[in-house]
Amino acid sequence: MSSPFPTLAIVGLGLMGGSLALALRHDRSPQKIIGITRARATLDAALARGAIDVASDTLDAARDAEIIALCAPVRTILAQIPQLADIARDGALLLDMGSTKRAIVQAMNALPERLTAVGGHPMCGKEVAGFDAAAADLYRDQIFVLTRTERTTARAFDAARALAQRIGSRVVELDAARHDEIVAAVSHLPYVVAANLVNTVGAFAQNDAQVWDIAAGGFRDTTRVAASDATMMLDILLTNRENVANLMRAYARRFDVLADLLNAQDEQALRETLTRAAETRRPFKRQSKF
Amino acid sequence: MSSPFPTLAIVGLGLMGGSLALALRHDRSPQKIIGITRARATLDAALARGAIDVASDTLDAARDAEIIALCAPVRTILAQIPQLADIARDGALLLDMGSTKRAIVQAMNALPERLTAVGGHPMCGKEVAGFDAAAADLYRDQIFVLTRTERTTARAFDAARALAQRIGSRVVELDAARHDEIVAAVSHLPYVVAANLVNTVGAFAQNDAQVWDIAAGGFRDTTRVAASDATMMLDILLTNRENVANLMRAYARRFDVLADLLNAQDEQALRETLTRAAETRRPFKRQSKF
Numbered sequence: 001m002s003s004p005f006p007t008l009a010i011v012g013l014g015l016m017g018g019s020l021a022l023a024l025r026h027d028r029s030p031q032k033i034i035g036i037t038r039a040r041a042t043l044d045a046a047l048a049r050g051a052i053d054v055a056s057d058t059l060d061a062a063r064d065a066e067i068i069a070l071c072a073p074v075r076t077i078l079a080q081i082p083q084l085a086d087i088a089r090d091g092a093l094l095l096d097m098g099s100t101k102r103a104i105v106q107a108m109n110a111l112p113e114r115l116t117a118v119g120g121h122p123m124c125g126k127e128v129a130g131f132d133a134a135a136a137d138l139y140r141d142q143i144f145v146l147t148r149t150e151r152t153t154a155r156a157f158d159a160a161r162a163l164a165q166r167i168g169s170r171v172v173e174l175d176a177a178r179h180d181e182i183v184a185a186v187s188h189l190p191y192v193v194a195a196n197l198v199n200t201v202g203a204f205a206q207n208d209a210q211v212w213d214i215a216a217g218g219f220r221d222t223t224r225v226a227a228s229d230a231t232m233m234l235d236i237l238l239t240n241r242e243n244v245a246n247l248m249r250a251y252a253r254r255f256d257v258l259a260d261l262l263n264a265q266d267e268q269a270l271r272e273t274l275t276r277a278a279e280t281r282r283p284f285k286r287q288s289k290f
Numbered sequence: 291m292s293s294p295f296p297t298l299a300i301v302g303l304g305l306m307g308g309s310l311a312l313a314l315r316h317d318r319s320p321q322k323i324i325g326i327t328r329a330r331a332t333l334d335a336a337l338a339r340g341a342i343d344v345a346s347d348t349l350d351a352a353r354d355a356e357i358i359a360l361c362a363p364v365r366t367i368l369a370q371i372p373q374l375a376d377i378a379r380d381g382a383l384l385l386d387m388g389s390t391k392r393a394i395v396q397a398m399n400a401l402p403e404r405l406t407a408v409g410g411h412p413m414c415g416k417e418v419a420g421f422d423a424a425a426a427d428l429y430r431d432q433i434f435v436l437t438r439t440e441r442t443t444a445r446a447f448d449a450a451r452a453l454a455q456r457i458g459s460r461v462v463e464l465d466a467a468r469h470d471e472i473v474a475a476v477s478h479l480p481y482v483v484a485a486n487l488v489n490t491v492g493a494f495a496q497n498d499a500q501v502w503d504i505a506a507g508g509f510r511d512t513t514r515v516a517a518s519d520a521t522m523m524l525d526i527l528l529t530n531r532e533n534v535a536n537l538m539r540a541y542a543r544r545f546d547v548l549a550d551l552l553n554a555q556d557e558q559a560l561r562e563t564l565t566r567a568a569e570t571r572r573p574f575k576r577q578s579k580f
Contacts, residue, residue, distance in 0.1 A: 123506040127571075143504060172504070185494045186505040190512040193487050195567035196548055197480060200541045202570045204475045212574070214433060214462070215476040216413040218515045220574055222480040225508045227571040230564040237552055237560065248549045251490045252542065258486055259538045262527055270527065274520040277485035280492045281417075281517040284502070284510055 009034040009065035010052070011080060013042050015126060016097050017071030018134025021051035023167035026136035036061050042131045051134075063087050067159065070096040074104065074235035081107040081117075090114045093156045095163065097122055099183065099232070100239040101147045101176040108149040116156035119147030119176060121183070122169060127227035140168035147176050184243035188236060189251060192244065194226040195233075299324040299355035300342070301370060303332050305416060306387050307361030308424025311341035313457035316426035326351050332421045341424070353377050357449065360386035364394065364525035371397040371407075380404045383446045385453065387412055389473065389522070390529040391437045391466040398439040406446035409437030409466060411473070412459060417517035430458035437466050474533035481523055482538060484516040 008024070008031045010017045021033055035043060035052030036059060043055035054061065059080060062068045068088060070077045077098045084094060094117040098104050101119045108117035124142035126133055144164035148157065164171050174182070201219070205211035237244055261270045298314070298321045300307045311323055325333060325342030326349060333345035344351065349370060352358045358378060360367045367388045374384060384407040388394050391409045398407035414432035416423055434454035438447065454461050464472070491509070495501035527534055551560045 123504060125506070125508065142506065145504070172500075174504075182501050182504050185491045186501060186509045189490065190487060190509050192548065193483055193545075194512050195564055196541060196545050197483050198567040198571045199563065200479065200537065200544050201475045202566070203540065203544075204537065210462075211472050211476060214413060214435070214464075214472050215574070216415070216432065218415065219476045219480050221511045221514045222484050223571050223574075224511045226567045227574075228568065230561055230568050233564055234557065234561055238555060238557070241552060241555065245549060245553055247490065247494065248545070248552070250493065251486060252545055252549065254490050254493075255483075255486050255538070255542055255545070258482060259535060259542065262531055262538070263535055265528060265531065267524065267528065271520055271524055273489065274485055274523055276492070277488040277516045278518065278520050281488045281513050284505070284513075284517075 007032045007034065007065045007067075009036055009062040009068045011036045011059065011062060011068060011070050012072035012076070013037045013039075013046050013052070013131050013134075014071065015129050015131075015133045015138070016122065017069065018042075018046065018051060018131040019136065019138035020069060020071065020097070020167065021046065022049070022134055022136040023139055025051055027166060029166060034061050034065055045131050051131075059083055060087055062092075063089055065089075065092060067093045067095060067163065069163075070094060070098070072098075073229075073232045074098040074100055074239050076235070078103055078107050078239075081111065085111050085115065088115055091116065093118065093159055094151075095120050095160050099187070099236045101145075101174075101179045103239045105147055105149045105176040108151055111151050113151070115151060116153050117149050117151040118156055118160040119149055119179075120160060120164065121145040121147075121179065122164070123183075123187075125228075127224050129229040129232065137168070139164075142169050143172050144169035145172050145174050145179055147174060147179055180240050181243050184240055184247050188240055188244045189247045191225050191228060191233060192237070192248060193251065194223045198223050198226040297322045297324065297355045297357075299326055299352040299358045301326045301349065301352060301358060301360050302362035302366070303327045303329075303336050303342070303421050303424075304361065305419050305421075305423045305428070306412065307359065308332075308336065308341060308421040309426065309428035310359060310361065310387070310457065311336065312339070312424055312426040313429055315341055317456060319456060324351050324355055335421050341421075349373055350377055353379055355379075355382060357383045357385060357453065359453075360384060360388070362388075363519075363522045364388040364390055364529050366525070368393055368397050368529075371401065375401050375405065378405055381406065383408065383449055384441075385410050385450050389477070389526045391435075391464075391469045393529045395437055395439045395466040398441055401441050403441070405441060406443050407439050407441040408446055408450040409439055409469075410450060410454065411435040411437075411469065412454070413473075413477075415518075417514050419519040419522065427458070429454075432459050433462050434459035435462050435464050435469055437464060437469055470530050471533050474530055474537050478526055478530055478534045479537045479541060481515050481518060482527070482534065483541065484513045485523075488513050488516040 034054040046052045324344040336342045412434045
């Protein structure tokens with residue numbers, strides 16, 4: 001189909017932005033793609049892979065775009081939104097791909113009425129960052145959350161949905177507060193739990209290579225997300241602090257109870273707890289696709 | 291090569307025992323394999339897949355074997371070892387595949403001197419249990435820990451090593467105490483952390499299907515091991531209680547510190563903590579093979 005938005009600017013050419021560019025190229029979409037990032041080497045790599053048509057190291061280059069996809073870490077996006085209030089052309093659509101939504105939607109609500117904006121969060125990712133990790137199929141068959149803002153017109157929402165669907169995602173609409181609460185549970189808490197596991201085992205292992213040598217698939221899977229980019233995760237945790245902190249408290253309380261049951265060798269209660277976890281987890285797919 | 295132990299009994303035909311039988315069959319090893327388990331359906335399935343030559347629902351059938359591989363959950367193995375003291379033929383080798391080693395080695399030390407015994411722990415597994423999940427390649431390229439007991443002769447150790455190598459494993463020798471301490475860190479703590487994560491998110495989600503719908507690859511990988519068989523894990527935790535409890539305390543203390551840093555929005559300390567986790571985790575393979 002022909003696109004109603006012939007020019008797309010992608011701000012941030014890391015895993016998410018780079019994959020967006022590659023997915024649209026893979027699909028032979030008609031857009032002209034303007035890639036924007038400060039890193040010259042990334043711009044060169046994106047041009048070399050044919051992911052973008054135009055490379056720029058300044059946000060000003062977004063003035064030519066009908067859609068501006070914001071693909072940087074959350075707090076960078078928060079800084080870019082007010083800058084784009086002056087840069088973007090009339091009627092342009094800002095669509096972000098940040099992992100938390102309340103702060104971003106708030107910033108979008110403050111945009112001038114001549115612009116439109118939709119919050120977005122593709123529920124996929126890898127623990128490797130950067131354009132080198134980008135892949136045309138990153139979004140395929142993954143959920144792409146869209147969140148309405150005070151700058152979301154019907155046309156803007158349709159355009160955001162069309163973009164998400166064109167890269168193979170399944171769109172789910174959520175309001176910002178509910179999105180942030182859910183991802184705190186299913187994404188941010190797992191990350192914190194995994195990072196803390198790595199640091200606990202790291203302190204146990206010290207420099208004993210044999211400990212890591214023995215670590216098998218269970219350790220690798222449980223801790224995969226702990227390798228995520230620290231800057232990206234820091235932005236996520238700090239912009240979803242209350243939800244994450246609430247869930248960390250709930251997690252810690254439950255963990256203490258489990259430790260008490262083990263110390264007391266309370267076999268029946270332990271069995272109930274472990275069985276509940278197994279039965280809750282089993283219906284899910286075994287593993288991520290990456 | 292021709293085997294010095296022509297008859298092998300496998301006690302327990304779940305994931306581990308079933309995979310052992312299939313791996314030896316796959317390799318066209320010359321052993322006669324006696325499969326022993328109480329579940330008639332499992333015996334029938336193992337016969338039908340050609341995994342075993344002889345099926346029996348009683349431990350007495352192990353009397354014909356030169357090697358007896360104990361592949362049940364740990365506390366079942368602990369009950370079987372003294373029974374085999376009367377059943378096994380002179381010179382027979384008992385090799386267990388339990389996930390903790392101190393209690394089992396202690397039980398093996400009490401065997402009569404006419405028997406030999408080596409502790410074993412293949413560092414692989416899937417979160418699915420039972421013969422249906424068994425696979426000929428489960429052990430390939432995985433570490434197989436061997437632990438000497440007071441009943442380990444040079445010939446017995448060589449036979450245990452040969453068996454582990456024949457199914458494609460890499461043998462690492464560890465004493466029982468060190469084994470149990472290491473696996474508490476790299477296997478049992480990850481399991482407890484994952485199970486607690488599933489139960490925390492489960493309590494948050496209640497019956498809200500949308501929460502699970504949004505859960506992406508990160509949640510799936512972080513919690514994969516939580517689907518493990520509860521009986522198997524209960525045996526492991528109860529026979530490695532002190533090591534696991536120590537590490538749970540260390541984990542909980544560190545988790546509290548992390549929560550405090552987040553609540554205080556201590557960006558620098560948070561960044562250091564998350565960066566340390568990422569840098570510790572990155573050298574590992576991304577994911578398990580299952």
